[in-house]
Amino acid sequence: MELLDTAVKNRVLESMMKIIDKKRDKILEANKADLDAFQKDDQALYDRLVVDQSKIDGMIQAVREVMEQEDPVGKVISKRSLPNGLEIVNQTAPFGTIMIIYESRPDVTIEAAVLAFKANSKILLKGGKEAINSNKVLVECWHEALEENGLSKDWIELFTLNREETQAFLKNPSEKLDLIVPRGGERLIAFVKEHAQCAVLVSGRGNNFAYVADDADWELAKKVMVNAKTQKISGCNALDKILVDQSIPDFEGKLKDLAETLKSHKVEIVAEKEVLPLLNGASEIPSEDTWYEEFLALKALVGQVKGLDEAISKINKYSGGHSSTILTKDKEKAAKFMEQVDSAAVYHNASTRFTDGGQMGVGAELAISTDKLHHRGPLGLEQLVTNKYYVFGSGQIRE
Structure with a gap:
């Protein structure tokens, strides 16, 4: 795709905000059709599907935040002059064409597209069938904004392929793909990795852990854990596993108190x-496999550990590499935990629910990456670029 001027991109985003606001009723009507057709057997998926006035406000705000951010393309990373006269500049560059595969959340149709477009990449949106009506209307809004500013609708495309068609496309894409981002469970990620012919950036499962150290402030720890578990059960940053140190004073009493606290918030305990x-x-x-599960429900697993080292070992074995928190008064203990736990985000005395682009000051995010290449954590506008070397010479040859 051509490199667009920042002013052109921002004009499209200005148009998009106005169009979303103007088409609120149409968006809500389309979402109602999706909700009516949804079998409400998966509460987390249903919660992600819902669009209301507040969610539309959030879509507009996401576009505004990206519009106000600095253009990430063409920023100089390094510049050096070599003894042979070559001038070498390394600067940020667009990925090209990005495909994102996601379930349920219509707001991803806004956030993923606005990030990709501002980063000068084309995006293919493969949303779930449960959100098809909502996604179609939102992509219509994008197309109207693009055409209003003299640009091709090809910058943003909605794919409505079934599983077999998606598999065939990944194996033999009809156009060059530069990056695929699967946002979903392990089955989706494994499916994409098996069939993709380009780079895959994994937005991994949650399965997040809290370790309550022997010196933890118990009331603070309970407050943090309840928030991390119950504030939004459908979030990939929600808490799943709780490890309580056996050396905590009144271990038995504190576990009984934890059970009552969780039960009062309707949390099922295993x-x-x-x-x-x-x-x-x-x-x-039922089995060790439960330690690997991301619950996405009012459910938590409670276990015991003997000390910090065992907690770190257990988290690194079972977690999804997303978010982990330690509840302790000891800063040195917290530092060791944060250095050695292999998660994209590590916390000291705070809820895992902050692993989010907006909450971390990144702004709208494409995904929370649990990969280590090329970026880990919230994948915002600044991270949605690759790099390119520009080498300027005057006839140099290598001897």
Whole structure:
């Protein structure tokens, strides 16, 4: 795709904000059709599907935030002159064509597209069938904004392929793909990795952990864990596993208190056999596989550990590499935890629910990457570029 001037891109985004605002009723009507057709057997998926006036306000705000951010393309990363006279400049460049595969959330249709467009990349949006009506209307808004400013609709495309058609496209794409971002569970990620012919950036599962150290402020720890677990169960940054140090004063009393606190928030508790008698109403985990699960529900697994090292080892074995938090008064203990736990975001005395582009000051995000290449954590506008070397010479040859 051609390199667009920043002013042109921002004019499209100005138009887009006005169009979304103007078409609120049409967006809500389309979303109602999706909600009416949805089998409400997956509460987390249903919650992600809902669009209301507040969600539309959020879409407009996401576009505004990206519009106000500095253009990430063409920024000089490094510049050097070599003894042979070559001038070498490394600067940011667009990816080219990005494909994102996601379920349920119509707001991703706005956030992913606005980021890709401002980063001068074409985007192919493969949303889930459950949000088809909402996504169609939102992409119509994008196309109107593009055409209003003299640009091709090809910058933003909606794919409505089924699983078999998607598989065939990934194996033999009809156009060159430069990056694929699967946002979903392990099955989707494995599916994309198996069939993709280009780079895949994994927006991994959550399965986030909290470790309550032996010196934790118990009331603070409970407040943080309740927020991380219950504030939004459909978030990939929601808490799933709780590890309580056996050396915490009144271990048995604190586990009983934790059980009552979680139950008061309607959280189902599953637990290791060793602590089951202390957690009233809890059920034993059926197998070790439960430690690997991302629940996306009012459900938490509670276990015990002997010290910081065991907590770190357990988290690194089972977690999704997304977010982990330590509850402790000891800054040195927290530093060791944060350095050695292999997660995209590590916290000290704070809820995992802050692993989010907006909450971390990044702005709208394409995904939360759990990959280590080329970026980890919230993938915002600044991260949605690659780089290119520009080498300027005057006839130099290599001897």
